[in-house]
Amino acid sequence: MSKLGGTKNEKKKIRLIERDGLKCAYCGRRMDYMDLTIDHKKPVGSGGSLTDLSNMVLACHQCNCRKGVLGLNGWLEYEKARLLIEKRKVRFTRNLVKNLEKGENDS
Numbered sequence: 879m880s881k882l883g884g885t886k887n888e889k890k891k892i893r894l895i896e897r898d899g900l901k902c903a904y905c906g907r908r909m910d911y912m913d914l915t916i917d918h919k920k921p922v923g924s925g926g927s928l929t930d931l932s933n934m935v936l937a938c939h940q941c942n943c944r945k946g947v948l949g950l951n952g953w954l955e956y957e958k959a960r961l962l963i964e965k966r967k968v969r970f971t972r973n974l975v976k977n978l979e980k981g982e983n984d985s
């Protein structure tokens with residue numbers, strides 16, 4: 879088992895915490911050390927640097943999982959589409975409830 883700050887990744891994480899604080903770069907939530915992961919803004923698979931700190935931010939597990947292998951722009955597009963679908967679902971449900979209530983009043 880490695881001690882805290884021992885591995886290369888932990889050293890990077892500590893430097894990112896010194897730079898950005900103990901929070902997720904995407905949702906802004908304050909996190910514990912163990913709940914933060916290192917995310918590569920431009921994925922390594924798409925040519926982003928694996929070692930350059932300017933390509934790295936701290937992200938919570940949830941944001942890092944959602945972003946996956948998408949770059950920042952790809953992820954933003956994905957999130958916009960997801961929120962639009964959520965809004966439509968809310969509108970649909972609101973209309974459904976309204977129509978059901980109206981139906982109850984009609985009978």
Ligand SMILES: [Zn+2]
Pocket residue numbers: 902903904905906907937938939940941942
């Ligand atoms: Zn987050």
